[in-house]
Amino acid sequence: MSVWAIGDLQGCYDITQQLLEKIRFDPAQDTLWFCGDLVNRGGQSLETLRLVHALRAHSVVVLGNHDLSLLAIGARSEEEQRKVNPDLQRIVLAEDRDVLLDWLRMQKLAHVDRELGWMMIHAGLAPKWTTQMAEKHAREVEQQLQGGGYRKLLRNMYGDQPGWSPGLSGYDRSRAIINLFTRMRYCTPRGRIATDDKGTPGTQAQGLYPWFEVPGRVERDLKIVCGHWSALGLTITQGVHAIDTGAVWGGKLTALQLDTDELRVVQVPGREVTAPATAPRAPRRPRERQGRQRARGGRGGGNGNGNGNGNGNGGNAAAPAAAPGDAPQE
Secondary structure, rough: OOEEOOOOOOOHHHHHHHHHHHHOOOOOOOEEEEEEOOOOOOOOOOHHHHHHHOOOHEEEOOOOOHHHHHHHOOOOOOOHOOOOHHHHHHOOOOHHHHHHHHHHHHEEEEEEOOOOOOOEEEEOOOOOOOHHHHHHHHHHHHHHHHHHOOOOOHHHEEEEEEOOOOOHHHHHHHHHHHHHHHOEEEEEOHHHHHHHHOOOOOOOOOOOOOOHHHOOOOOOOEEEEEEOHHHHHEEEOOEEOOOOHHHHHOOOEEEOOOOOOOOOEEEEOOOOOOOOOOOOOOOOOOOOOOOOOOEEEEOOOOOOOOOOOOOOOOOOOOOOOOOOOOOOOO
16 A cells, blocks of 8 residues: 655646556555645646546545635636636536535645654645644634535635734634645744745745744644645655645646655656746756755656746736635735
């Protein structure tokens, strides 16, 4: 039995199938962990969502910002749904849309497997959150998403404010939790997210840190695997394993085996997607950073260097709080 974590799919169905073939995925004995952002931008989001749904008995999914945006679109009127981009529109107008969206809404913001020694999130964690605190806060929002009032939550989740504080309540609290789990890249030592900084470390404004390098960050008892930040490429540092390698931007789609002592990485080439002028620059090899480890290539290849990555900063702009569209907040 093997357990594989897979980076952001973003609607790249053909690429996903190639990766599953390369790791020799066997649903009879293997388990997949999907790091979120199953949909959007890749042109095959409906097929990708159907694939992951079909594998639901053999996989674990955490929600990404693109997935939450899809749920918000699905809760709107059909007239509004016809205004979104064609990739997501095919999902919300599909015959099996209710099956797919109801299943997606039941997925987690954080997944913890203490026996395996791993935790999976989409983007990041507040610097002062322990594993137990992260689980607790994730459950708060998951219960709202899975309850009868989920539509109201989806209408109120957009916006950059407020920053996280334990004293928050209502939708302000839910929004802050969602932003940490699904949008975080850089933050201040107090945990305030900087949503405008999305590039590689070293390009951020003064006083900001990658969320996993914040001074005084709580040491957690589990290794963490995450996606979301494609500009990082494959990055392994301080117990965090970031595996969004920009498949949708012409980078790679990455699988990381979690059930072995020595990390094993398998990658397949991604695909190029026509994007607006604000799309990220061509992939480039990320620079080495202190504390970073290299992962050995695994079954079927994979170099573990993560040299194919996109910025993830372009494409769809952030949706305004009052009128969320097909473009998720990044």
